[in-house]
Amino acid sequence: MFGKTETSAIVGIDARRVTVEADFGDGLPEFDMVGFLGSEVKEARERVRSALKNAGISIPPGRLTVNLSPANLKKQGNAFDLAIALAVLAAVGVLPPALLEPYDFVGELSLDGHLRPVNGTLPHVLSAREAGKSGSVVPKENGREGAVFPDHAVYAFDSLSEVIRFVLSPESAERVPTVEEPQGTQHFGVDFSEIIGQESVKRASSVACAGMHGFLMIGPPGTGKTLTARRIPTILPPLTERERIECTKIYSVAGLLSETEGLVRERPFRSPHHTISTNGLVGGGGIPKPGEMSLAHNGVLFLDELPEFPKSTLEVMRQPLEDKQVVISRVQGSFVFPTRVMLVLAMNPCQCGFYPDRNKCHCSEADVRRYLSRISKPLLDRVDITVEVPRIGKDGISQGRPGKSSSELKEAVIRAWEIQKERYRQERIVFNSELEGRKIRKYCVLTKEGEDFLKEAFEKLELSLRAYDRILKVGRTIADLEGAETIELSHVSEAVAYRSMDRKFWRS
């Protein structure tokens, strides 16, 4: 006799359809599993056998063969147990095969027949929905995570016997209600208005957000670099539906979703410590898992104490930053994780942090230079905006005052995003920061005044040439913030203000 269930296997952050077939026939009592299985899937045999027994179902003696297809896809993970158990039940005649057909099953079994939670429920549910299944059966703990689509029912159970009862009489169980979206604005718990002073830094942050420009803050400790970085997600526009699903998939696969949450609601903010490994940053592992860069997808990746990061770690970020995705190749195939992040960096000006305050900083010029040179130049090339974050009150005058709130700043950013979306509809880019080569000439048009000024500024301020394109891109964003067509003198001169790193006092 033959039984069949459907489930899916996680590959990267997506799930591919997997069919579980079970055949039961005469022969010596045996339980065989085939289909390019990882060792944890092979072990499912023992879990399924015990779980069935402890659920009170005895398998008649005979030859049992289970096949997971397609056979060319390596099956890994703990999510196949439930589907295997049900296929076996259909094969031995306990369940009518037709009743299993409308559903998709994921879950790990314990020996006593309980269902254990799995990672990646959302991708599983998504793939079931796309395959036209009417519902997904998942472990209790994963119910909230999966129940996000009104047109696809998710049923969550605690044990194998509950699932069997459900399959036999579907009307006996309620689907998990889709998560209620709390209305109104998002609550980050932090706000830009809490930062006193540092007006130029706040302005620079909103320009950076408006064009998703890489953003670097240089300043002594305790001046509010980290404070600012944490508030950057609060002025980015809310996630779109598509972005929320993308983010949730990543978090789901990484197993970082809480039980109470549905889709991710807030723009991610990830701040990995500088001791992070390259795999931790870009993703990796035997079964590749998303790294911090992917966890920050659609949000902010904040690297504090930038020069403390090993050069090798930073080097591996270059490609993902460029391509907006990481491709990890393994024998069983390539895994793709998206990495469209806004890069926010912070650093001290020297080892002790107080340069150029010579009453505190005892570093020699060579020390300062060495410290600055630790940062990978190619990474700095991804940074469009650099600002100094000075100690407040250094000049004996500025005390600072609370400035605009996050929601005020966010409005301007949203408008700038819309202008860019409209402008780049024909292009394959979304933000000014992604402009390159020919496109810069096309979209970053300067007024004559602006052009003359820029030439003069280059000479007078001794900017390095690589700053040129970046000034144009940032100028474009500032113009967008004001709704201007061409980049005017005022826009380009403000953009010059954000190129501290190219200035001579940091270079020489």
Next chain:
Amino acid sequence: MTERLYYLYLACLNTVYAVSTLRRAAELAGGPEALFEEYDENTSAILGMRPTEEGIRRIRDCRNETFLEKTEKAAKERGIRFVTESEAEYPERLNDLKERPFALFYRGSLPDGKKPAVALIGSRRCSPYGRETAERFGEAFARAGLNVISGMAFGVDGHAGRGAVTVPNASFAVLGSGPDICYPRENLDLYEALKRSGGILSERPPGYYAKSYDFPIRNRLISGLSDAVAVVEAAENSGSLITVNYALEQNRTVFALPGRITDRQASGTNRLLREGAEILTCPEDLIQALGVTVKSDTVYRKKPQLSGAEETVASAVKERALSVDGVLEATGIPVPLLLETLVKLEVKGVIRKSADGLYYSEL
């Protein structure tokens, strides 16, 4: 062998023996020529030149006509010239120095002896304020027609040189190494600029890498080549104070820039003032003391036309160095316009931003 080569011989030995030792030895021998011809590494000890291993080796290597000729030729090929104390081009100001070098090697040109000269020196670890001031004063002195002498070190020296090199043939550096060795390497831009439009001087032969003790010795030439020495910033134990001591010995006027009593980098200059140094609060203080009369429009750049907002910001910064927040509070101009105005003022050369995030008013 020409007379120049005998002096070159002495300059070569100078990397091991002090000038005074060599001078006494040459005197005892009866002149540089006699020293070269009659005393080899074994007999030179009679003249008081200690026969250390290094000294013996140095005399053996250099007491060789072909070697000296080769050195002269190689230097010439690399654009390095030298002038000996017996020649007319030898800087007159050095004549009354006790430890006058036998020869000066140089790239670019020698400072014009008819022009007044000022040594602009200070701490290697200077504050942004010191750095800005050094550049501004360097430029102002050069514009007033003074030669600016410095040591091309990190910090004040380098920035003084950078400010002065904007005027052709007014900026000169005296190195501790040979004139072909750019130390510190980070000042290569200045080094190249001086080569083109100024001068790099040294008493050390080409190819010589400076040892730590060479720098204080070199300092006597910085003060010696100048009529006045101006110290921009110096801590209590700064090497600049060595130069000041030489300057006093050599009868040069010492100027010092006053600083805040809380700044470590001002403790040395403030002490100099207490001990009687001339106060330097603007370039004219020194320019006039040297008897030069210039109109202020040669010293200062022409005032550019300013817009309303620019004028407001410029006068706020003139009051005192300010951060962006400080200017904001003083002027109330909205941030985007303010950032824009600050950059415009910088480009116009009215204010200058420094690494500490403060804006300073240009002179």
